[in-house]
Amino acid sequence: xxxxxxxxxxxxxxxxxxxxxxxxxxxxxxxxxxxxxxxxxxxxxxxxxxxxxxxxxxxxxxxxxxxxxxxxxxxxxxxxxxxxxxxxxxxxxxxxxxxxxxxxxxxxxxxxxxxxxxxxxxxxxxxxxxxxxxxxxxxxxxxxxxxxxxxxxxxxxxxxxxxxxxxxxxxxxxxxxxxxxxxxxxxxxxxxxxxxxxxxxxxxxxxxxxxxxxxxxxxxxxxxxxxxxxxxxxxxxxxxxxxxxxxxxxxxxxxxxxxxxxxxxxxxxxxxxxxxxxxxxxxxxxx
Numbered sequence: 001x002x003x004x005x006x007x008x009x010x011x012x013x014x015x016x017x018x019x020x021x022x023x024x025x026x027x028x029x030x031x032x033x034x035x036x037x038x039x040x041x042x043x044x045x046x047x048x049x050x051x052x053x054x055x056x057x058x059x060x061x062x063x064x065x066x067x068x069x070x071x072x073x074x075x076x077x078x079x080x081x082x083x084x085x086x087x088x089x090x091x092x093x094x095x096x097x098x099x100x101x102x103x104x105x106x107x108x109x110x111x112x113x114x115x116x117x118x119x120x121x122x123x124x125x126x127x128x129x130x131x132x133x134x135x136x137x138x139x140x141x142x143x144x145x146x147x148x149x150x151x152x153x154x155x156x157x158x159x160x161x162x163x164x165x166x167x168x169x170x171x172x173x174x175x176x177x178x179x180x181x182x183x184x185x186x187x188x189x190x191x192x193x194x195x196x197x198x199x200x201x202x203x204x205x206x207x208x209x210x211x212x213x214x215x216x217x218x219x220x221x222x223x224x225x226x227x228x229x230x231x232x233x234x235x236x237x238x239x240x241x242x243x244x245x246x247x248x249x250x251x252x253x254x255x256x257x258x259x260x261x262x263x264x265x266x267x268x269x270x271x272x273x274x275x276x277x278x279x280x281x282x283x284x285x286x287x
Contacts, residue, residue: 002092004199006046008192009100010036011258013117013174016185018256020178028174029256035119035172039098047096047122049087049161050189052104061107061114071101071163072113073176080169081176083116087161094129094159096122101163103175106183115182117175118168125167130160191263194270198244200277204237211284229283236276243269 014036017028039046052061055069064070071085083101093099100119107115120127134157175181212230215221247265254260 004196005048009048011192012188014258015254015256017174032174044097047093047099049099050102050104051088062110070114082165091158103182107179112177112179115177115179119172126164128162132158191266195247195261195266197270197273200273201237201241208233211287233280233283240272
């Protein structure tokens with residue numbers, strides 16, 4: 001469950017760390033590859049923590065009245081660095097094994113301490129989760145979950161993450177002050193992640209199948225307006241799917257060797273996801 005964000009973080013960091021090293025002579029990419037080997041060997045789930053609370057959005061991180069509205073380095077020693085701040089809307093963070101902290105916006109010279117990318121265990125000292133409720137999160141406690149597809153026993157969740165001098169050792173640090181690469185990382189991450197939203201078509205498949213089955217049970221599968229609605233539901237769902245597949249197909253190879261999918265088509269995929277699933281649900285309810 002919820003591996004997409006971590007995979008998007010890993011893919012975007014693969015190319016970004018390579019290009020930081022190319023400019024600055026650092027060894028972030030080597031550290032990063034060692035981290036990936038561990039993750040793959042142990043089959044661990046990664047949470048990608050990018051969104052900061054932000055505060056006054058007309059101001060940058062270093063201009064805020066409260067410096068902890070963006071995650072930042074507050075101290076360092078011979079073993080590593082210490083970070084404080086917060087990450088908001090972290091879906092799946094509590095059932096992840098590791099969290100990758102990343103900047104969330106373009107940074108300037110004045111924001112160097114906010115240009116931080118590092119990996120932390122999900123149960124690291126100094127990290128507090130403020131758990132968010134969902135409208136249906138008690139459903140898993142009511143029994144009968146075996147009829148559900150996917151997560152039969154565990155509901156989705158998200159949390160606010162509060163970091164209070166959380167320690168990151170040097171070998172788990174993949175950006176440290178290289179502020180000019182923050183926007184590159186954010187753009188590449190969102191390119192992958194907005195294509196990842198193609199997963200919503202799996203939910204669409206289930207809903208379309210349920211609507212068609214209900215029509216069969218009621219003896220009206222051949223009624224024209226019901227057929228039209230199911231066709232439209234399928235058309236909308238496959239349009240999301242097509243944009244995601246097209247974005248991947250139009251991908252190109254980066255300097256590091258990893259592939260980056262097409263940015264414009266990734267945005268189109270996400271834009272479709274903000275609209276079409278709700279129309280699919282409306283048509284299902286109409287049926």
